[in-house]
Amino acid sequence: MIATIARREYANLFLSPLAWTLLGVVQIILSWIFMAQIDNFLLLRPQLMQLENQPGVTDIVIAPVFSLAAIILLMVMPLITMRSLAEEKRSGSIQLLLSAPLTLTQLVLGKFGGLLLFVITLASLLMLMPLSLLLGTGLDLGKLASIWLAMILLLGAFSAIGLYLSSLTANSTIAAVGSFGVLLMLWILEWGSDNPVIRYLSMLNHHRSMLEGVFDSADAVYFLLVIFLFLGLTVRQLDSERLPR
Amino acid sequence: MTETETDHPLLQVRGLSRRYGDTLAVRSVDFMLRRGEVLGFLGPNGAGKSTTMQMLCGVLAPSAGEVLIDGIDLLEQPREAKRRIGYLPENPPLYRELTVDEYLRYSAALHGLERAAIAPAVARARALCGLDGVQRKLIGTLSKGFQQRVGIAQAILHQPPLVVLDEPTVGLDPIQIREIRDLIKSLGERHGVILSTHILPEVQAVCDRVQIIRRGELIYHAATGELDGSSGNGHLHVALRHPPTADALRRIPGTRSVRALPQAGHFEVDFAGDEVDPATYAESLARLAVESGWGLLELTPRRSSLEDLFVALTTSDEAA
Numbered sequence: 001m002i003a004t005i006a007r008r009e010y011a012n013l014f015l016s017p018l019a020w021t022l023l024g025v026v027q028i029i030l031s032w033i034f035m036a037q038i039d040n041f042l043l044l045r046p047q048l049m050q051l052e053n054q055p056g057v058t059d060i061v062i063a064p065v066f067s068l069a070a071i072i073l074l075m076v077m078p079l080i081t082m083r084s085l086a087e088e089k090r091s092g093s094i095q096l097l098l099s100a101p102l103t104l105t106q107l108v109l110g111k112f113g114g115l116l117l118f119v120i121t122l123a124s125l126l127m128l129m130p131l132s133l134l135l136g137t138g139l140d141l142g143k144l145a146s147i148w149l150a151m152i153l154l155l156g157a158f159s160a161i162g163l164y165l166s167s168l169t170a171n172s173t174i175a176a177v178g179s180f181g182v183l184l185m186l187w188i189l190e191w192g193s194d195n196p197v198i199r200y201l202s203m204l205n206h207h208r209s210m211l212e213g214v215f216d217s218a219d220a221v222y223f224l225l226v227i228f229l230f231l232g233l234t235v236r237q238l239d240s241e242r243l244p245r
Numbered sequence: 246m247t248e249t250e251t252d253h254p255l256l257q258v259r260g261l262s263r264r265y266g267d268t269l270a271v272r273s274v275d276f277m278l279r280r281g282e283v284l285g286f287l288g289p290n291g292a293g294k295s296t297t298m299q300m301l302c303g304v305l306a307p308s309a310g311e312v313l314i315d316g317i318d319l320l321e322q323p324r325e326a327k328r329r330i331g332y333l334p335e336n337p338p339l340y341r342e343l344t345v346d347e348y349l350r351y352s353a354a355l356h357g358l359e360r361a362a363i364a365p366a367v368a369r370a371r372a373l374c375g376l377d378g379v380q381r382k383l384i385g386t387l388s389k390g391f392q393q394r395v396g397i398a399q400a401i402l403h404q405p406p407l408v409v410l411d412e413p414t415v416g417l418d419p420i421q422i423r424e425i426r427d428l429i430k431s432l433g434e435r436h437g438v439i440l441s442t443h444i445l446p447e448v449q450a451v452c453d454r455v456q457i458i459r460r461g462e463l464i465y466h467a468a469t470g471e472l473d474g475s476s477g478n479g480h481l482h483v484a485l486r487h488p489p490t491a492d493a494l495r496r497i498p499g500t501r502s503v504r505a506l507p508q509a510g511h512f513e514v515d516f517a518g519d520e521v522d523p524a525t526y527a528e529s530l531a532r533l534a535v536e537s538g539w540g541l542l543e544l545t546p547r548r549s550s551l552e553d554l555f556v557a558l559t560t561s562d563e564a565a
Contacts, residue, residue: 004354015342096338096399099302100355101327244264244308 001102002110009114013080019118022076027125030069034129037061058140062130063211066147069126070154070207074183077155080118081162082176084111085234089170098242108163108234112227115159116152123151143213150210153223157203158183160230167237253316255280255437256301256407261310263296270296272461273310280406283433285452285469286441289559293461294441295335298411301439302332314407328357331405331436335412337396341385345376345395348384349402356403370398374428390421397425401432408438414447426451445552455551459559469551479523479546481514483530486540488512497533499526510542 013019041060048054088094097107127148133139158179165179166172183203190202199205203226206219256278263271271293278284288294299305301312303323312319312326319326340348349367358366371377374394379387384395393413400408413429414422429451432438442448448455449469457465483494488510491503499521504513516526527544534541 001355001357004351008351012340012342091339091341092334092336093338093340095299095302095304095332095334096352096355098304099327099330099332099334100352101324101357102355103324242304242306244306245266 001106002113005097005107005110006113006117009084009111010117013114013118019080022079023122023125026069026072026076026122029072030065030126031129033068034061034065037065056140057133057137058130058143059213061133062144062147065129066126066151067208067211069151070204073122073155074158074187075180077158078162078165078176078179078183081115081159081166081179082172083166084115084163085166086169086172086175090172104235104238108231108238112160112163112231115163116156119152119155119159123148123155126151140213146213146215147211149215150207153210153220154203154207157223157226160227164230164234164237167234253313254278255315256439257313258301259311261297261300261312262308263300263305264308270461271300274458274461274463276456276463276466278407278437278439280437281434282454283429283438283440283452285448285455286439286458287443287445287448287455287555288458289443292458294458295411297458298332298409298439298441299334301409302330303327304332304334328403329406331400331403331408333396333400333410333413335415337392338399339384339392339395342383344381344383345371345387346380348395349398352399353402358403366402366404370402373401374398375424390417393417393421393425397428401436406436408432408436410438411441412443413440414442414444422447445555449551457555457558465554465558479516479526481516481527481530482543482545483512483514483541484543485510485512485534486542487538489537489539493537494530497526497529
């Protein structure tokens with residue numbers, strides 16, 4: 001049941017030109033950054049050679065690209081998630097799901113599953129750029145896997161937040177603006193604060209440490225917590241709309 | 246029919262209520278539906294028809310009361326109960342960007358049909374709803390009538406014992422309305438159907454029973470057969486060229502009341518349908534008119550007793 005909804009959600013994303021356009025735009029921008037980063041690396045190489053424990057191409061080229069990708073996708077993901085539930089509510093097609101023999105949890109997990117499939121597609125497409133370097137040089141594949149996983153966890157959290165905002169309204173534009181606001185807030189949270197709790201809440205903070213190749217389970221747990229929290233809130237929201245007030 | 250099927254009615258609703266803030270949209274509604282029955286659910290706009298239907302299908306949770314579908318409690322075992330329902334909401338829940346077939350296959354999977362059962366179920370529903378030929382078209386490009394049919398196909402796809410249709414003929418042209426009515430009639434032979442509408446002839450055309458809801462309360466409930474004169478009252482519309490006084494008409498045996506209409510020479514005659522045969526009564530009226538030289542222009546039986554009833558029931562104590 002969850003898989004049925006997830007497949008539909010994933011396919012629906014590609015029925016409109018929006019997902020294609022966003023994939024294309026993100027890919028073009030990031031490949032430009034990627035190229036600039038490689039130029040940088042070639043420029044710096046003589047100096048790097050003299051270092052004792054020299055950082056590899058993975059650290060110098062790939063990590064910064066994905067760090068920037070996180071920021072670009074922070075702006076893009078709300079556009080992907082905005083229609084998920086809001087559009088169903090606007091058109092009334094959500095009644096099909098609500099009257100079908102499935103629980104709200106299955107419904108929300110299905111919706112999230114579809115978004116997650118999109119996120120995995122997106123992360124894997126972006127991964128193709130660094131992998132192309134394998135043609136000319138060696139790469140730290142473990143680090144690369146960690147970067148890929150970090151991307152999926154981060155975008156998964158973005159999706160869960162976007163899904164929740166999308167469940168709050170029947171207007172997809174409001175859902176997009178709302179989730180962009182929340183994501184931006186979670187990002188800039190660490191500015192001007194030394195409070196460890198607030199620093200812990202900051203999303204990009206966790207993403208950054210994963211990019212450095214330190215796959216700390218605490219960071220992964222943070223993202224999973226965010227995902228489960230917002231999926232839970234979404235179920236609650238849908239349920240409260242059924243209940244009498 | 247097996248033992249268990251005859252044990253309990255297909256649908257049993259008890260004390261169903263729903264509150265929106267301070268207003269009670271549906272108050273303590275009770276009714277039931279047997280297999281092979283079409284129940285018409287009538288009421289003015291905003292009377293609580295759609296709310297009741299949404300509660301029957303689990304889209305809204307009731308404030309109080311219970312819904313048993315095939316003996317299964319909708320609130321306690323929602324998934325089991327929902328498997329037995331096909332629901333067409335007021336606005337068909339369609340995805341405009343899917344083709345008819347894609348949409349029906351998705352709905353079938355959502356209703357828990359096995360992978361192997363999906364294709365035959367889709368083909369069957371398509372044939373029943375006259376959708377063969379448009380299966381590859383995008384739903385968004387179909388006319389309103391076809392979209393409505395796709396909505397109905399979605400509701401009967403998994404062959405649910407209970408089919409709930411919320412205003413299925415709204416926005417259709419007369420030919421489409423007739424087709425949809427025929428479809429509903431044929432559905433009523435195998436499924437239990439609840440049909441909400443505010444089109445009165447529709448109820449008389451397809452329903453076995455009718456109930457009227459007003460401001461959240463069920464105020465009337467009867468079999469449609471009882472509505473046509475056999476309930477005790479006969480109605481005739483009479484037009485005369487040289488009208489006598491209304492008293493002259495009252496002399497006909499069996500007359501209950503005579504009302505002069507604003508149009509000169511037009512009368513509404515009520516007679517006791519349970520005492521005199523309607524045909525005999527009409528005959529004696531016609532004979533009297535000829536003998537007295539009233540110049541009979543028009544003598545029509547009035548059948549729209551449901552409309553009278555509806556108007557009387559839903560407006561009677563509006564001032565109260």
